[in-house]
Amino acid sequence: MGGTDTRIHPSAVVEDGAQLGQGVHIGPFCHVGPEVVLGDRVELKSHVVVSGDTGIGDDTVIFPFACIGEIPQDKKYQGEKTRLIIGARNRIREHVTMNPGTEGGGGVTRVGDDGLFMAGCHVAHDVQLGDRVIVVNHAALAGHCIVEDDVIIGGLSGVHQFVRIGRGAIVGAVTMVTNDVIPYGLVQAPRGQLDGLNLVGLKRRGVGREDITALRAAFQMLAQGEGSFQERARRLGDETKSDYVRHIVDFVTAGSDRSFLTPGTG
The missing domain is CATH 2.160.10.10 (Hexapeptide repeat proteins)
Known part of the structure; x- marks a missing residue:
């Protein structure tokens, strides 16, 4: 013993x-x-x-x-x-x-x-x-739930069953998350809105400026590009050279039991 x-x-x-x-x-x-x-x-x-x-x-x-x-x-x-x-x-x-x-x-x-x-x-x-x-x-x-590496879940928050949260994402306090969260995403508000990227976390982990710039551009394309969310992600996969953006693409195109939080939606 x-x-x-x-x-x-x-x-x-x-x-x-x-x-x-x-x-x-x-x-x-x-x-x-x-x-x-x-x-x-x-x-x-x-x-x-x-x-x-x-x-x-x-x-x-x-x-x-x-x-x-x-x-x-x-x-x-x-x-x-x-x-x-x-x-x-x-x-x-x-x-x-x-x-x-x-x-x-x-x-x-x-x-x-x-x-x-x-x-x-x-x-x-x-x-x-x-x-x-x-x-x-x-x-x-x-x-x-599946929660990948380096995720922070804020106090008094709840994550719905079967939700996936991608690596490096952050969920603000008092937030209800009912859909999947992309890697490096920033989620806040009572009903969980994807409001941007976890830039503070990326910088703290020493992610280079080139990759952060690529992630910013990828987020804008996911938010405003043509076609469905998955179609935009697949186009990103064809164009990107950033491993960090590739994490997002792989996450979005993988199978899931939930839909995704997308920019500007709860």
Whole structure:
């Protein structure tokens, strides 16, 4: 049940079968279920519940009163064997909830590496999250959402089930997102409008001026060009030499269960 450098508070309950890596620290009044796997140096601060078939990657820290791995909030769930897989170096703050998958959604909820999940946010069944995702206080991701790398979801926001959010996008606070968001998009307003590009995020990540200029031009073409949104995206794919614009083209032309937020629409 872990190496000699593992620390488990006397008030914590770690059930038989749980697998603990080296240097795990389990604080007061935590509960760890029998199918849980904690990687090296995982820390559960106090009053944390980790249950179900849940794996948590190295150096992840979970703060008090988080509930990780409990059954999905889905009436179709009938107790089938499903999983929650959380990557390395995540920070999961107070009162966060994350649920495993369902049979109808592929059976796995997956969280990438280096994420920050602020107090009270929710990651529902079958969600697929990339790396370096930030979900701000009391935001909620409904079932089956796909959120790519480097996305920020603002506080008190909600993302509808099956929505995809492309890499590098940002969703403002108190926003309801009901349609797919293109990579590097900026979404805000109560009913979620695509208002531009996440230029601040691009510059912070060191994206060059040439690519930012190409993204600006691509956004204008998507907003004002002839034909449907998908047709404009396909034309972009024929013309662009920017990998960043190519990310948008590939995202738009891929299959989706939702329509897209387009410039000037909610």
